[in-house]
Amino acid sequence: MDRSLSHSPTSSVAACVWIPLFALRCEEARRPELVSQPGALLAPDASRRVVWQVSPLARHAGVRPGMTVSQAIGLCPALRLCEPDPVHYDERFALLLAALARVSPVVEPAELGLAYVGMDGLEGIYGGPEGQVRAIQVWSAECGVRDETGSVDSALHTPHSALRVGWGKGKFVAWVAATRAKPGGAFIVHPGEEAEFLAAQPVAVLPLDPDAHRRLRQLGLRTLGRLAALPEEAIVSQFGRAGRRWWRLAAGATADPVVGRTLPEPISASLTFFTPVADREMLVLALERLIERALRHPRRTGWRVQAVRARAELERAASWLAAATLKDPSADRDHIAAPLKTRLAQAPPAGAVERLVVEFTAFAPGTAELQLFARDASAAARAGRRRALRSAVQEITLRLKRPMLHHVIEVQPWSRLPERRYALIDFEP
Amino acid sequence: MVPPSGTPLRVDRLRALNVPEPVTVELDEQRVPVVVRREAGNGRRVETAGEIWCIDDEWWRQPISRRYIEVLLEGGGRVVLYEDLITGEWWMQKP
Numbered sequence: 476m477d478r479s480l481s482h483s484p485t486s487s488v489a490a491c492v493w494i495p496l497f498a499l500r501c502e503e504a505r506r507p508e509l510v511s512q513p514g515a516l517l518a519p520d521a522s523r524r525v526v527w528q529v530s531p532l533a534r535h536a537g538v539r540p541g542m543t544v545s546q547a548i549g550l551c552p553a554l555r556l557c558e559p560d561p562v563h564y565d566e567r568f569a570l571l572l573a574a575l576a577r578v579s580p581v582v583e584p585a586e587l588g589l590a591y592v593g594m595d596g597l598e599g600i601y602g603g604p605e606g607q608v609r610a611i612q613v614w615s616a617e618c619g620v621r622d623e624t625g626s627v628d629s630a631l632h633t634p635h636s637a638l639r640v641g642w643g644k645g646k647f648v649a650w651v652a653a654t655r656a657k658p659g660g661a662f663i664v665h666p667g668e669e670a671e672f673l674a675a676q677p678v679a680v681l682p683l684d685p686d687a688h689r690r691l692r693q694l695g696l697r698t699l700g701r702l703a704a705l706p707e708e709a710i711v712s713q714f715g716r717a718g719r720r721w722w723r724l725a726a727g728a729t730a731d732p733v734v735g736r737t738l739p740e741p742i743s744a745s746l747t748f749f750t751p752v753a754d755r756e757m758l759v760l761a762l763e764r765l766i767e768r769a770l771r772h773p774r775r776t777g778w779r780v781q782a783v784r785a786r787a788e789l790e791r792a793a794s795w796l797a798a799a800t801l802k803d804p805s806a807d808r809d810h811i812a813a814p815l816k817t818r819l820a821q822a823p824p825a826g827a828v829e830r831l832v833v834e835f836t837a838f839a840p841g842t843a844e845l846q847l848f849a850r851d852a853s854a855a856a857r858a859g860r861r862r863a864l865r866s867a868v869q870e871i872t873l874r875l876k877r878p879m880l881h882h883v884i885e886v887q888p889w890s891r892l893p894e895r896r897y898a899l900i901d902f903e904p
Numbered sequence: 905m906v907p908p909s910g911t912p913l914r915v916d917r918l919r920a921l922n923v924p925e926p927v928t929v930e931l932d933e934q935r936v937p938v939v940v941r942r943e944a945g946n947g948r949r950v951e952t953a954g955e956i957w958c959i960d961d962e963w964w965r966q967p968i969s970r971r972y973i974e975v976l977l978e979g980g981g982r983v984v985l986y987e988d989l990i991t992g993e994w995w996m997q998k999p
Contacts, residue, residue, distance in 0.1 A: 708952045719980060884918075893999075894921070895920075896921075
């Protein structure tokens with residue numbers, strides 16, 4: 476991992492590559508018989524068995540995401556339910572990202588099935604927007620999501636090909652354009668046409684929560700054009716900071732650039748069980764051992780782990796995946812293992828595990844202060860967390876000559892004078 | 905908010921939060937601030953002025969008389985300004 480790669484490349488012109496119902500499309504790609512039947516995927520991380528992604532045929536029969544299996548079958552007796560295979564979807568999406576990286580060095584994954592590609596400076600290679608979109612379609616057709624058997628050209632024209640491409644200035648315009656593209660097609664918003672294009676779009680394309688969407692509807696604001704026609708301050712006074720962002724997006728006044736990620740070099744550790752293991756305690760123990768082993772990897776030195784995932788290969792070719800992004804990057808085994816253990820308890824693998832893999836996929840630099848905490852955290856395991864915390868506080872106070880950690884306490888929370896309500900007091904564990 | 909640690913509370917170690925900061929303001933004809941200037945820093949234009957309310961309190965010891973006004977500053981910051989009606993000074997704090 477190269478520390479010099481801290482500045483990510485950016486691009487103001489974006490292409491949004493979107494495959495709706497990506498996981499379901501992956502299943503259809505490897506089991507073509509699903510295409511002609513109403514199908515649905517079960518949720519990978521729910522404690523109750525509920526439906527996650529629903530094919531258009533099943534949706535036509537009334538099946539909706541979030542329904543229980545019995546509800547879904549009751550509405551559509553012919554429904555084909557599939558166990559999810561998150562590792563497979565993850566691998567397919569990684570293939571798609573790799574294909575897009577051959578078009579442009581600036582690729583930003585947003586969610587499963589949705590990624591942005593930076594198109595700045597590519598005119599010389601691919602020509603205008605149409606040529607750039609064509610390059611994306613050609614390369615992504617080879618990633619196997621759309622048609623594993625056809626040639627590139629035939630894959631491009633597969634009727635149920637689901638890849639949509641939107642091209643425009645900034646991620647938002649590109650995303651809205653992708654939502655307007657037909658399956659297998661593209662929608663290009665040429666420079667200078669952004670405001671006119673956005674004005675006709677429904678407000679639902681904004682990143683709104685349901686409550687805000689309802690309020691906008693109640694105010695009679697159904698299109699971005701109507702929203703942008705109002706004064707910016709009026710929207711800000713109603714919706715605060717989020718309102719300002721919506722207004723600017725609607726007016727085409729802001730264009731978020733595509734931010735390419737420096738590709739992390741993952742550290743992984745794996746364990747193949749002699750006989751498949753279903754016992755949860757055994758799996759927790761194996762997870763902890765694998766995290767310890769990965770933490771000892773020389774490349775991890777000086778870095779704290781920010782993103783971790785555990786994947787399991789199950790009997791009968793099924794799989795299980797748990798991923799977590801740590802709010803506070805850590806080099807502490809228990810801290811890293813905690814979210815994975817929670818996932819293991821809430822959504823355990825659907826079968827016995829044959830092979831377990833732990834991967835650290837993103838890292839944060841370990842600063843001196845944080846390494847101090849890391850050392851104290853390991854001391855806590857031996858001598859008690861409170862004592863370690865106390866010594867860390869003392870050391871910080873000694874280094875910085877003044878206490879820097881405080882409790883917030885209520886003084887007069889009922890007071891009409893804001894400065895009388897709360898106070899800080901030195902933190903003493 | 906963290907739970908109390910059990911340490912006895914010592915009033916001399918308390919530090920007030922959200923302490924008002926002195927500012928100078930430019931007012932329009934309705935005495936509504938249009939520009940707010942901190943002691944160190946450039947002035948920021950007031951984008952919109954919101955609710956206005958008054959507080960008169962503690963007349964039995966050190967009287968407090970303030971006229972508050974909630975404003976949105978240029979660039980997005982939402983703050984509360986108040987005029988000390990006894991001294992005529994202006995102060996700024998978080999809502």
